[in-house]
Amino acid sequence: MSVAHPIIAVxxxxxxGTSTVKHTFDQIFxxxxxxxxxxxxxxxxxxxxxxMKAELVKRTSEGDMTFSHFSLEANDLKELERQFKSYGETGxxxxxxxVHDEAEAKLHGVPQGEFTAWRECxxxxxxxxxxxxxxxxxxxxxxxxxxxxxxxxxxxxxxxxWIQKMHRDRASRGYSxxxxxxTILRRMHAYVHVICPQFSHTDINFQRVPVVDTSNPFIARxxxxxxxxxxxxxxxxxxxxxxxxxVSMIAGSWMSRANSIVIPGDKLDLAMQLVLTPxxxxxxxxxxxxxxxxx
Numbered sequence: 348m349s350v351a352h353p354i355i356a357v358x359x360x361x362x363x364g365t366s367t368v369k370h371t372f373d374q375i376f377x378x379x380x381x382x383x384x385x386x387x388x389x390x391x392x393x394x395x396x397x398x399m400k401a402e403l404v405k406r407t408s409e410g411d412m413t414f415s416h417f418s419l420e421a422n423d424l425k426e427l428e429r430q431f432k433s434y435g436e437t438g439x440x441x442x443x444x445x446v447h448d449e450a451e452a453k454l455h456g457v458p459q460g461e462f463t464a465w466r467e468c469x470x471x472x473x474x475x476x477x478x479x480x481x482x483x484x485x486x487x488x489x490x491x492x493x494x495x496x497x498x499x500x501x502x503x504x505x506x507x508x509w510i511q512k513m514h515r516d517r518a519s520r521g522y523s524x525x526x527x528x529x530t531i532l533r534r535m536h537a538y539v540h541v542i543c544p545q546f547s548h549t550d551i552n553f554q555r556v557p558v559v560d561t562s563n564p565f566i567a568r569x570x571x572x573x574x575x576x577x578x579x580x581x582x583x584x585x586x587x588x589x590x591x592x593x594v595s596m597i598a599g600s601w602m603s604r605a606n607s608i609v610i611p612g613d614k615l616d617l618a619m620q621l622v623l624t625p626x627x628x629x630x631x632x633x634x635x636x637x638x639x640x641x642x
Contacts, residue, residue, distance in 0.1 A: 349435030350637045353630045354475045354494060355383075356482030358549060359501035360417065360534075360542050363508055365478050368501050368553065371619045372476060379624070381631055384434070384469040388479015389445035391427045392416060396460025415530065417480060417537035424481055424489050431475075431494040439469040448520065473631050483545035492548040496630060499623075500545065500552035507557050507571060509564040528565060551622065554579045555612060576612030579603065580622065588622075596621055 357372070359365040376383045394402055399421070406414040415421065434440040444463045446452050452459045469475060483492040483500070492498065503511065509531055516522040516530075546552055555578050557571035582588055585606040593608055594600050597618055600610040610618050 349494075349496065351634055352435050352438040352469075352475070353473075353496040353634050354431055354434060354477065355497045355499075355627070355630075356477040356491075356495040357499045357501060358480070358482045358545050360480060360508065360538065361512055363501045363503055364511065364555065365501045368499070368619070369476075369478050371616055372623070375620065375624055375627055376474075376476075379628060379631070381474060381627070382472045383474050383476045384440065384472040386430065386440065386442045386468070386475060386477045386479075387444065388422075388427075388477065388481055389447075390443045390462070391423050391479075391481075392445055392462075393421055393423050395462060413533060413536035415534040415537055417534045417541055419486070419537070419541060422481060424484060424491070427481060428489050428491050428494065431477075431491055434469050434475045435494055437469075438472065439467055440475060441465050442468050473634060474627075480542065481545070483548040484541070485544070485548055492545070497626060498549040500549040500554075502546055502552050503555040504557070504561075506561040506564040507555060507576075510561060510567045510570055513564065513567070514570050524565065550583050552579075552581045553615065553619070554581070555615075573612035573615065578610050578612055578615050578618070579607055580610065580618060581607045593618070593621060 355372070357365050357368055359368075372383075375381070392399070399416075402421075403414060430440040430442065443465045444451070444455060444457075446455055446457045446459055446461055446463065448459060455463050457463050477495070481491060482495060483498045484490075485492045502508075512531065513524065513527050516527045517524065522530075555576050557576050559571050559575045561567060561571065581604075583606070590602055590608060594602065597608075597610050597614050600608055600614065600618075603609045608618075
């Protein structure tokens with residue numbers, strides 16, 4: 348953790364909805380006049396698209412059916428840890444973009460499936476914002492969770508996560524249902540052993556739960572709407588959280604446990620604004636006061 352240069356990490360798997368949560372953070376940063384540097388987890392993939400396909404073929408031929416972008420060895424997580432440490436110590440880090448589609452290729456002038464060049468980010472910013480797969484990772488030799496100051500998990504129930512991934516990958520990336528299903532199956536080992544444990548290290552988890560039938564996510568024609576969902580918000584440390592205030596401000600909400608509040612799905616943005624804004628302001632105020640003391 349760094350008082351002078353704080354780091355916020357949003358962790359969630361592909362299809363979890365982290366991009367929607369990022370939009371709320373952007374709103375808070377803009378309203379509170381907070382300047383944020385951004386790092387995407389995809390920037391730390393070890394392989395470009397062609398090399399990843401080749402590695403998948405190689406590992407499959409060797410009998411490994413579990414290798415995926417979720418896997419530790421498919422990512423340069425030591426480098427991610429170094430960049431977190433760099434920002435915490437100096438307020439600067441290195442990042443790049445992984446180019447997913449044609450629109451991003453036109454924007455960056457780099458072919459689909461490739462990376463942009465590394466560039467420096469962070470100078471003059473108040474906070475580093477990370478969104479990706481491994482922002483709260485803790486292993487025997489990597490401890491990214493310890494470096495990040497605030498960590499948030501975005502964790503829809505698994506069938507909903509699969510439905511969202513199915514629809515996104517088919518619509519925006521042109522993948523077949525069979526291809527997406529194969530990816531989901533490959534990812535299950537790392538999902539259990541790499542992704543899920545991180546949600547024990549996050550400060551707050553947002554878990555969306557549909558209230559419609561999602562029994563067979565592989566044939567679902569529609570993604571359940573926010574109005575057809577509840578969201579469970581779990582606080583790792585509930586001390587200092589004004590739950591009566593939150594329940595009074597968020598219509599239809601209730602406490603399910605001493606550290607959890609349940610809200611209607613269409614109240615998620617409001618709940619995040621109410622919960623996250625004071626936490627982020629305290630983090631930034633502490634950082635700015637530290638800068639004044641050392642000026």
